[in-house]
Amino acid sequence: MTTGPGAAGAAVPNVVMIVSNDVTIDSRVKKEALTVARMGCRVTVVGWATDGATTTAAMGDVTILRVPIPTRIKAARTEQRKRAAVPAAPVVGWRSDQDRTAAALRLKFRRAELATDALRRPRPAAPALAVRKARLKASGLVVRLRTSADRRATAWRAKRDERRGHREWGIRWRRELPEQLDRELALGPVLDALEFDVLHAHDVDMLGVASRAVARARARGREVRFVYDAHEFVAGLSQSGSRTKRVIAAWADHEKEFVAEADRMVTVSPTMADALVERYRLPHRPAVVINTPVVDGSQQAPSLRERAGIGSDVRLVVYAGVLTTARGLHTAIDSLAHLPEDVHLAVVCVPNNSTWFVRQLKAGTERDGIGHRVHFVNPVHPGQVVDYLREADIGCFPGLRFRSHEVTLPNKLFEYLYAGLPLVVSDLTAQAALVRENGVGEVFAVENPADMARAVSAVLDDLDTYRKAVHDPAFRERYSWARQEESLRALYQELLGRELPWAHPEDDAAGSLTEGERVPAPPLG
Template sequence: MPANQARATRGRVVMLVDNDVRGDSRVQKEARSMAAAGWEVFLLGERRDSPLETWMIGDAEVRLVPMNDALNSTPALWRRSLLRPLAYPIGRESGYRLELIKARHAELTTRFALLNAKRREGGSAAAHAAGKAALLPVRVTHKALSLWTRFRAGETRRMRQFRRDGTKVLNRAQVKFWQTAMGDRAWRRLDPSLWQWELAFRKSIDKLQPDIIHANDFRMLGVGARAKIRARAKGRNTKLVWDAHEYAPGLVPKYHHRWLPAITAHEAEFAPYADAVVTVSPSLADLLQQEHGLATRPDVVMNAPVQAPAADESAAAVPDLRTDCGIGPDVPLLAYVGGITPVRGVDIIIDALPLLPEVHVALVSVHPNGKNPLVDKLVERAVAAGVADRVHALPYVPHWQVSDYLRPADAAVSPLHHLPNHEIALSNKFFEYSHARLPLITSDIRTMAEMVRSTGQGEVFKAEDLDDFVRVVRLVLADPDKYRAAYDKDDLLLSWTWEAQAAVLDRVYTELMPATAAVTEPVVEAAEAATTTESLPQAAR
């Protein structure tokens, strides 16, 4: 359709997400499916450099807006401390001073080497002794400066560690003060970096004049709420949908001790502005309703895979998992897909392999950007255990290929540790494993374990218990067809498709705008320097 030709739509939706879209299969599927359902969809993501970048996902337009991250430097963490007055200011000075000491040491070593070389080449002993004596003050000065610099650098390190430690009484008192003084507005003092998404996105949202703002997760909730307020001030009845991917109070604290109190306060302040709330699991829906006093329980839109990929998605052939691992069809193969962090428990798979001598594992976890330090550490662990030849680290595949790619495996593993958000999760990988019709080996985190036990699609082991994990793997591999048969019962997989979930999201939109008049397609105002691509790059997961 020509750019200047209007088409009728059901309403204009601006989706907001705090990432670059490429690695977020949920927002990709939301954008594509809602555009296919007749909504005019713009998906705004972030990039940390300019210029604006745009591409299409089906009929939805993605725009990555440049974002300045200068607010990531929290003043409370780098101010001088009365408790450690000799510390360097937190920043580059400490590192600079330490490197300068190393440079001076290198200079002194060279000067001594030159004296020794002249002596070995026939120089007089007297000249050699005189040269060493001349360097004595330099050595003494260097030693004193080295001790002083290292002491001050150590004070800087200890000050930084203290300020990031939320168990310290002084730090807790500071957080408590701002919570008492400002209530839910305390995030402005605790973590001003939350403003950077507002500053990056606000103009783009206002220019698009959306009928519905779909804010993904806690950071974008505030951005969407403020955009809704501005729209109301101009007489537009813009609706806000909050898509809660995680339970904020249950997140593992990041960055500094103020971060978690800040994001929970931020979420609490702006949750009342949501006209509708959707989330990823029934357990999380119950928690959100209780936490924020919501009048109605959030609708559940699960992270299920697509049943039928779009034409532009299905063009590429699905690679063969066993070929990529270099193994034949009769080799026992476990599969894991997704990120690797300590709390995801993937170490237990490596540790179990010496006790499972025939078993291989495929880790579909290698990020396409080539930076995979945690994967590399896991491979090093495998080398130390003598099982590196049975561990296959493989790159991510697009989200619509994951289930087909995993299907040749014998079983799939989800070894999550016990954390609040893990207890309530039905993750992407749970549904991807299910659509691959793989027996599922899961740790005993509450929601996923209950589902596996109720369906009979796998077995549950005690989280972080190596012996129990090995027991369950042996049990599943002894009769995998027993567990695969669970997927044939009661059309189980039909309800676990993205198409079914998209229908829920479409209903949420429709209830917010039951009688919306058709709007016209806007002229796309991409910046002159915008980079446009034909389709979404390969998705990281």
């Protein structure tokens, strides 16, 4: 540790937080960093420089260091998998769709040519035409047989890949997650140079990198501490896109290998803390730091209704967050068929409203004739989210039934609540309990559009009652960021074995989440 301000003669703990994104929109990481800085610690957040440049930026008393993470090992592994997916000669069917299409077109040309040649004057000799006709017939048969074989082989490979993707036994993260090797090579030297006293790893993809950095520091004779901040229940992650059961099993294997090496854990809900204790037989229950928002008044949010192109006469349900099938947006969209015409849905799309998934959702709403009632809008800065959402009437989360969804409390719920919005949520364990116990909204059956419409109607018909519950001072205090800071401070004081100073802000904000200008980082070490 380094000497510096604080209690007389006390050392200033050097805390390094690591996360595998570029930090910009990760409000949880930013809030925790600012909170730990107010405990008198020197805090550096290390994130991923997606633009390839090593830079630093200031966020209050926190330094954000962004480091490039080349994905060479992952890229090579991806290429190997692509090659393995292409059958070697002799080929069953076609090597590619392009080859199959070209063969069909050549056949089409030869048929047209033969038909035309039969009409030419002078006409080609009959034996020659007969031979060409026989050869054409044989070629057509070969194309049909190869195409049929290709369909069967493609179906077989799809089933094989599905079996592989859903196999959960015998999966090892070192083989399945080559990106972890890239992260270690890029971040390991950086962490060594920062000479941390506490290394705080956010999410499972930083767990192994942190564990090895701690081991190296202790081998050099340094007394360091290690915190693992579990954002998700890894073994129960939702399946979406490339995140198959096989990939989830690999992440679970990764967590299982390193989780016991953390000195303390932090997680996002009481239900998830209990689940982690049960799964890993932890000696200490993880500290619960619910991802409630802070109020950043430094930037004014744009108007949600203006961006959506609607007026104040529209009753508006909003969803804000990442869009995947597992988030259940199809349920919210389909529920509009059971609701009056003046009820609309605004979807705040993270990372933006031009992704492939958003385009598919838009196309579906147009086919169903409800495109004018579903509005896909871009997100805002993390500090503007609460203000941005205020113009809606209801906040929704129609998530599907995955174990990780069951035990977590998504930050969007508290962004809605701080914006003054009652909730309509699917009946996942943790979020349903929050809504029912506090009377701040309604719960509906997972993937049931009609039941979601019932819940939305119930809230809209009695908005004043639900809003009163949302604004209850005791409820808001219980789920304030100031209350979450108490839990984080208690953990750090226990971890470091001493009382830490506390510079509590005048309001409920943990400080502005706005960063200063990014500048080239000086050499480390």
